[in-house]
Amino acid sequence: MPDIKFPVKRDLFLETTHSPALVDLVEPEIVSQLVDFCFIANPYYPTPEMMDELLAKIPEIIKAYPSSNPRLAREQLAQVLKINPEYLILGNGATELITLIEKELIRDIAIPIPTFSEYLEKLRDTNSARLFQLPVGDDYQLNLNEFGDWIDVNAISSALIINPGNPTGQFIGLDELKAFLARMAHLDVIILDESFIDFSGVEHPSLMPFLDEFPNVIVVRSMSKHCGVPGLRLGYCCTANEGFIQTLRQVLPVWNINTIAEYFLLMLPRTDLEYQQSVRQVVADVRLMYSKLKTLDGYKIYATGSNFILIRINFGMKALDLQMRLLEEYGLYVRDCSNKIGLDHYHIRVASQGEANDEKLARALAEISRDFI
Known part of the structure; x- marks a missing residue:
């Protein structure tokens, strides 16, 4: 043995x-x-220097309430993302936002599998998940043309894309993705999870600079992944759709971001x-x-x-x-x-x-x- x-x-x-x-x-x-x-x-x-600074600040910030104005933290994050801060919604981890998006905005949704399990488990009705099996023979690559055909044939109202895929690692280039999104403009909602996009090794791979072109898209990101801070429970979503933004902000609790997470966000512009x-x-x-x-x-x-x-x-x-x-x-x-x-x-x-x-x-x-x- x-x-x-x-x-x-x-x-x-x-x-x-x-x-x-x-x-x-x-x-x-x-x-x-x-x-x-x-x-x-x-x-x-x-970095170690950032950790030292956070540790030094803890006695002060844990005795304070988080800001009741999330705009201040949004502006710090928007500065490094180079997007409109009004498009941003901060969450207690991406999972809080995934839960709210699926419960508030989704009727039924096309989900390529395998996938991140939260997208299957947080729907209002598990029967609303329409599963699109990624082909083993193509190493689980998502063919967007076939996916789009399948969505339309089955008259599904929303879709999920994780790019790069989790757990597959498959990456979709920006031009191919934009063509798919333009074709799917008739859908109610498209969730685009970009939690791992910064590790693609591709210059400017994100859809975020083009959100104005795709008002039915919500980009979701977990800061646990690209910033390495899962314990802070930080995530965000962004969209140019004012209706989506108002719906989600209304159901978020006040102080959903803690003071340590807020201070971390303040550090982002100067440590970019x-x-x-x-x-x-x-x-x-x-x-x-x-x-x-x-x-x-x-x-x-x-x-x-x-x-x-x-x-x-x-x-x-x-x-x-x-x-x-x-x-x-x-x-x-x-x-x-x-x-x-x-x-x-x-x-x-x-x-x-x-x-x-x-x-x-x-x-x-x-x-x-x-x-x-």
Whole structure:
């Protein structure tokens, strides 16, 4: 039997469709010995200097209420995004906004699968999800022409696109996307999730500068991902549709953003250079990681336009078993994608955690596959 070095509370995996936090899975004293490849977020931002500043401010800001005027925080974020601040809505994580958008604006929606589970779980009626299976033979690439034909044939009123896709990593170029959106102008709502767009490695990949051209589009982004701050619970959506904006702002609670998150937003304009450098480093890390994983026997490595990579296990071991072996024997935590509707039981997702940690994962995957090949 393999030597279990890091005992794991396996029962916690049965209680959520998301990955349990490492701090819950193992004893506190060994958390620092593990590497979390489920953590699909920027590992280089905030910088250590930003962390020090936040820590110094905590005694002051936790004694204060957040601002009752969200315009101030919106303006800081809009400055780095270079968009109209009136188009922005801040959320307590992107999941708060996904929930409100789907409950307030969506009647039925076309969803390419596999996808991020929140888009399936937060609908008013689960029967309103119309699932479009991405083809295995095309490596789960979304063909927008076929998707548009399917939407129209089935008379669906709304659509979701995640770009780059999660968990697939598939990336859609801006020209192709704009052509699709122009064709789909008759839809009530198009949700465009760009949470990973900054890691595409493409210059100016976002639709946000063109929102005025597409009034039925809402762009959603999770700052947990591109800014590396999941604990702050920060997300935002933006749209040029005044009706959407009014509806969503009316149902948001006052003070939905805490004071630490507000202060972080104030830091963004003066640390944008550091942020852009961190993104370039992540892109370089992912490309190196991809090149190493592609040399491994027994795995299919999918091309990616994000900071994570989808992997299929081709030597018979199920994803859950590989996840547990990596975690308990090597201290490496990957995402088992078995509960992603549209995938089989042989896919894992890994996010780059820097060159040294990525190398540990590549070696561990090679060692495990050698036992079967």
